[in-house]
Amino acid sequence: MPSADERAYGHEWWPVSRANWHDLRTGLRSAALARKGYLRPPRGEGKIIWIKAGYRPESVNLACELLAALRAYRLDVRLVLTFERDYPDIIEPRVRGLRKIGLGYGPSDRPKAVKRVMERLDPFGLILVDTQPHPNLLQAAIQNHTHIIAFNTPPTDVEIEASFPVDHRQAEEWRIAARAQYLAEPADPFAVWAESQIDTTFRSLTAVGQDEVDIWWWHDDQYESQSEFIHKWRNASLAKQGILVVSGYPMIDKPNVADLRISQWQRDGLKTGTVLYVDDRRWFGAIASSANGGYINTSHRNIFWQALAGGSALRFGPSSRELCPQFPGMDNLYKQPKDVLEDWLVLSGEPLIARRQGDEARRYFWNERRRVQCATEIFLKRVFDW
CATH class of the missing domain: 3.40.50 (Rossmann fold)
Incomplete structure (x- = not known):
């Protein structure tokens, strides 16, 4: 309708x-x-x-x-x-x-x-x-x-x-x-507008004063899923050695769910166990390229392609599958927070697997960019011949 x-x-x-x-x-x-x-x-x-x-x-x-x-x-x-x-x-x-x-x-x-x-x-x-x-x-x-x-x-x-x-x-x-x-x-033009250069500044900033900090990214358009996952992550072993970056549903009326908003962050180191809420989308490119792993459940094409461009190991929800069902990473959908946590635990101990999955996402992103470029050239040539 x-x-x-x-x-x-x-x-x-x-x-x-x-x-x-x-x-x-x-x-x-x-x-x-x-x-x-x-x-x-x-x-x-x-x-x-x-x-x-x-x-x-x-x-x-x-x-x-x-x-x-x-x-x-x-x-x-x-x-x-x-x-x-x-x-x-x-x-x-x-x-x-x-x-x-x-x-x-x-x-x-x-x-x-x-x-x-x-x-x-x-x-x-x-x-x-x-x-x-x-x-x-x-x-x-x-x-x-x-x-x-x-x-x-x-x-x-x-x-x-x-x-x-x-x-x-x-x-x-x-x-x-x-x-x-x-x-x-x-061909999806949003692939062209995503930041394509890998920038790991976010990782270095969050790890100031610490040897290593894992970064996990959870993006979901639904608050209920988001809130439930934050609670489970705080009680998981991943919180002892990493931070959780959350985006998607706006936390306007729920300020106590996250520890800090990225717009308030002073670019200093973050303690392990911190939950950082992203209320400024300009950070998405840096987060996508710095995360050890991520979960993306979104109906917004710009967020989907930015996540793939970052080269992180990603898992997806049903909304993301609606956008791009043909992407190989859509074979197994994660609907329960515990499923994502279990998978992140595996990735934290298998960095080579995480890198391989991130490379696969990034290759798909670049292939989509080439498809957009080809479609645009055909379009311009057609108009030029009018």
Whole structure:
């Protein structure tokens, strides 16, 4: 079922009207006008390629990357990027200095809004980026003989030129739908955005004044699992020679579960048995590359790929398997905290096994990066040939 954000840009009258009314009341007049199709093309000459992002930050991030890549590849066209939610911290640094571009909120899929925006932009190409494929817009684009490409987007109801799926599941959906003249191999752009250089500074900082400290990383989006695991880890032998780094569920209302938040840490040594909660995601790369082992149960692609990039021995939960079921490390899922603790005990005594498993994760990460690079090159070449 579509979320409220998606329905605000769909074809149903009431959700769209309600969103317009809300935006006008809260001072977002530009969003309301854009939702009605009142978009202006960028200044200058050249055909227009419209990059249409959704409401999630991942969608807008990917759209900005594609915009920058297209700007470098084709200087003769004007580029339009629309989104359904504004993320200035994502958009502004990436598009700064680019010429012949237009940015702003996008239209709904109401027939009048679609007609209005197609008349105003008259796009030569339409690129759907990690968003819902709106049927009225697609039909109008087909009638306008607009090139259509879907990037990390579910199957459409009309036949389009090419699809670049994010994973094997989406690729299979496109194969069954048979709506893409060209279907690329699945590739997840989040693998490209993960920090790839191994940085063990975190390990050296935590071990100040001690010979060696083991670092174990537990990431889970569910608080109940997280809290239970912390309790069991404190009573396990691993706590006598290591620290536990916890991330995932925000510990806003449960400050007593962890001993320290990483935002409060003064970069001094940590005593064994310490539970450190990560409330700043900028540390994920350093933690992933410093951990002796980790457990990752997340539905967020950026966290999943950052964990693999670190080269640590990892175990996964069901949410991670949903993201990447084909990864070899998904063969055995760990649903109980005691299972993870038992496995970490084995890894603590078998560093060669831990290193081999970490190397396997890192190789898979680099292979995914190469797949993304290949898909991007095919995408740019296709647009260049228009």
